[in-house]
Amino acid sequence: MAMSEPIVVLTGAGVSAESGIRTFRASDGLWEDHRVEDVATPEGFASDPLLVHRFYNERRQQLRDPSVRPNPAHEALARLEREYDGDVLVVTQNIDDLHERAGSRNVVHMHGELLKARCAGCGAVVAAVGDLGPTDSCEACGALGAMRPHVVWFGEIPLLMDEISSAIQRCGTFVAIGTSGLVYPAAGFVQVAGLAGAHTVEINLTTSYVTSVFDEVVTGPAGEQVPAWVERLLART
Numbered sequence: 532m533a534m535s536e537p538i539v540v541l542t543g544a545g546v547s548a549e550s551g552i553r554t555f556r557a558s559d560g561l562w563e564d565h566r567v568e569d570v571a572t573p574e575g576f577a578s579d580p581l582l583v584h585r586f587y588n589e590r591r592q593q594l595r596d597p598s599v600r601p602n603p604a605h606e607a608l609a610r611l612e613r614e615y616d617g618d619v620l621v622v623t624q625n626i627d628d629l630h631e632r633a634g635s636r637n638v639v640h641m642h643g644e645l646l647k648a649r650c651a652g653c654g655a656v657v658a659a660v661g662d663l664g665p666t667d668s669c670e671a672c673g674a675l676g677a678m679r680p681h682v683v684w685f686g687e688i689p690l691l692m693d694e695i696s697s698a699i700q701r702c703g704t705f706v707a708i709g710t711s712g713l714v715y716p717a718a719g720f721v722q723v724a725g726l727a728g729a730h731t732v733e734i735n736l737t738t739s740y741v742t743s744v745f746d747e748v749v750t751g752p753a754g755e756q757v758p759a760w761v762e763r764l765l766a767r768t
């Protein structure tokens with residue numbers, strides 16, 4: 532039996548909202564407490580590493596809170612990967628590990644991962660479960676104070692772009708879930724997918740900056756709409 536065409540799923544902060552993780556641009560959003568340029572840029576980190584470490588330490592502690600768990604949207608995407616008879620790739624802008632904890636295995640974190648740290652000296656990437664600070668030394672090269680969150684800040688190049696680009700060129704369906712469509716290059720993926728002939732779907736609570744580009748728009752909370760969309764798709768294939 533021929534395999535069905537590959538599916539690429541792009542997720543943003545909205546897919547984790549119902550798990551209790553704040554999004555960036557809601558009224559009570561993460562950025563509300565801080566200026567983006569102070570906490571999510573290399574310049575911000577250079578000028579106040581303690582502030583930036585604290586910003587990520589708080590988010591890492593929250594992620595470890597037992598009440599923060601995958602929600603039905605994460606679980607539905609893991610089901611899609613298990614039951615769909617084609618490839619499913621989750622490209623997430625999120626730095627939490629909820630997709631993996633829900634069972635998704637084919638996940639690319641294009642903006643890095645909260646539970647990892649990277650040595651600014653040798654580039655080694657290590658697990659970071661506890662707090663990070665400006666005096667931590669690299670367990671690989673020993674450099675003192677060189678550890679930073681393994682996160683892609685504004686002005687830095689997203690990770691695994693080649694893998695992402697080739698997956699988008701080959702997919703038959705591109706679905707964006709819970710992302711505002713503001714940050715590039717992620718916000719431009721729908722355009723690339725559509726030009727490559729994919730059917731494009733947006734699942735969001737409201738409209739995004741790029742809603743008009745999608746072939747199909749599903750409005751509502753991801754925790755409800757993603758399981759329903761997966762159910763419909765699996766019933767068709």
Ligand code: BV8
Pocket residue numbers: 542543544545546548549554555556557560571624625626642682683684685686687688689692708709710711712713714715716717734735736737738739751752753754
């Ligand atoms: C790069 C990690 C070059 C850190 C993040 C001028 C014009 C255009 C672009 C630029 C420009 N000036 C600079 C740029 C480039 C810049 C950019 O796009 N800036 C924007 C602000 C204009 N981009 C970069 O710098 C990127 N790098 O361009 O390098 C390059 C490019 C390609 C190839 C080679 C080189 C790097 C950007 C990465 C920054 N790091 N995160 C951290 O997490 O702390 S960005 C951060 O915000 C997230 O990772 C995410 O990517 C981004 C957007 O957030 P969303 O996930 O969309 O969340 P948001 O809160 O915005 O929206 C939530 C959505 O969910 C909403 O739509 C809401 O309606 C919905 N929702 C809420 N609840 C629910 C829901 N939906 C469903 N159910 C719910 N329950």
